Amino acid sequence: MARFVAVGLVAGFISGMFGVGGGLIMVPLLILVAHLDQRQASATSLFAIVPTATVGAIGYAVKAEVAWLPALLVAVGGMGGSLLGARLLRRIAVKKVTWGFVGLQVATALVMLFYVPQRAASLGTGPGIWIGLVALGLVMGLCAGLFGVGGGIIAVPALMGIFGAGDLLARGTSLVVMVPTAITGTVSNWRHGLVQVPAALATGLSAMASSWAGTWAAAAVSPKVGNLAFAGILAIGAWQLSRKNLRRS
Numbered sequence: 001m002a003r004f005v006a007v008g009l010v011a012g013f014i015s016g017m018f019g020v021g022g023g024l025i026m027v028p029l030l031i032l033v034a035h036l037d038q039r040q041a042s043a044t045s046l047f048a049i050v051p052t053a054t055v056g057a058i059g060y061a062v063k064a065e066v067a068w069l070p071a072l073l074v075a076v077g078g079m080g081g082s083l084l085g086a087r088l089l090r091r092i093a094v095k096k097v098t099w100g101f102v103g104l105q106v107a108t109a110l111v112m113l114f115y116v117p118q119r120a121a122s123l124g125t126g127p128g129i130w131i132g133l134v135a136l137g138l139v140m141g142l143c144a145g146l147f148g149v150g151g152g153i154i155a156v157p158a159l160m161g162i163f164g165a166g167d168l169l170a171r172g173t174s175l176v177v178m179v180p181t182a183i184t185g186t187v188s189n190w191r192h193g194l195v196q197v198p199a200a201l202a203t204g205l206s207a208m209a210s211s212w213a214g215t216w217a218a219a220a221v222s223p224k225v226g227n228l229a230f231a232g233i234l235a236i237g238a239w240q241l242s243r244k245n246l247r248r249s
Contacts, residue, residue, distance in 0.1 A: 003034045004202035008048065012207030015049075015152075016056040016214025017221075018171060018230045022207055023049055023144075024105060024153055028237040030203070032244065036196065038098045042089055042147055043194035047186045048204035049144075053178035055208045059215030060172025067123045067169055070133050070159075071176040077137025078144065078151060078181035085145020086188035092146075098245050101147045102238045109234035111157045112227040123165045123173075132163070137177065144178070145185040151178060153234075167223045 007029040011022035023045040030041035060066055089097065123129070136158050140151030152174040159170035189195050218226065 001198070001202050004030075004199045005206040007033060008052075008203035008206030009210045011048075011203070012052050012055075012210035013214040013217070014233065015052050015175075015207065016059060016211040016216075017218045018152070018156070018214075018226065022052050022211075023147065024108075024234060024237060026203060026207075027101065027147065028241050030199070032240055034199065036199070038095075038101070039089060039194055040196055042097070042101075043086075043186075043189035044196045044200045044203065046086075046144060046182050046189060047195050047197075047200035048207060049178060049182040050186065051204045052207040052211050053175045053182060055211040056215055057172065057175040057179060059212050060168065060175060063168075063172075063215075063219070065168040065172035066176050067165065067173045068176075070123050070129075070163070071173045073130055073133040074137035074140065074155065074173070074177045075180050077134040077139075078141035078177055079137075079184040081138040081141025081143075082145040082151075082181045082185035083141075083188055085142040085147075086185045088142075088146050089189070089194070090192055095245060097146065098241060102241050102245070104143065104147060104153065105234045105238040105241075108153045108157060109231040109238070111161065112234070113231040123159070123163050123169065129163065136162075137181075140177065141181050141185070144181050145188070151181055167226060168218060171218060 007026055011025040014025050015022035026045040026048060027041045030036045030044060036044060140154045143154050144151040155174040155177060156170045159165040159173060160167060
């Protein structure tokens with residue numbers, strides 16, 4: 001139980017600081033430190049993301065760094081994508097899920113490494129933008145259900161690079177979307193017995209304690225430094241999971 005608490009404290013701070021659900025950190029740590037398998041880690045992480053993302057979203061909302069209409073549109077697509085991802089998690093081989101997760105980490109790290117957003121930028125509007133936001137939600141939810149992440153690793157770079165949001169606005173909006181997305185996927189996982197409930201509660205509740213601190217740390221770090229730090233964290237996680245998967249092979 002102490003390991004789950006430690007995982008939650010680390011993941012919660014990173015969740016609040018970078019606007020992600022923390023699953024990119026939770027899943028590798030639940031596998032490497034707490035010794036869950038990939039399916040259990042993904043399902044448990046998604047459960048733990050619900051309280052973590054809620055606290056982080058409140059932290060950004062207090063500072064008016066949430067775009068509510070775009071968040072609603074992304075959430076509509078996210079809930080549908082999350083159900084599909086949770087279904088695929090039960091059907092795809094564990095090894096393939098792990099390699100898919102590693103690929104997602106590497107791709108996101110590259111995006112964050114080479115793109116630096118403007119802090120004061122705002123989201124665009126119009127029918128085309130709204131359709132794009134729903135499509136973004138579908139992709140975000142699919143990754144949430146399949147890999148046990150909140151989907152912020154998809155939403156944050158996309159909101160900055162495609163829709164023109166500033167880094168803090170993208171993170172706050174992403175965290176708001178994660179709450180209904182993670183709940184939808186968790187209900188499906190729970191029904192099929194994949195969620196390790198005591199582990200999820202210990203991880204999620206401890207993550208709540210550190211998530212708020214992460215939201216305040218985000219404002220103190222420049223967009224460039226924040227992106228570089230996030231890319232480095234992703235690269236380390238991808239390397240560790242790759243080594244573990246290769247040893248098993």
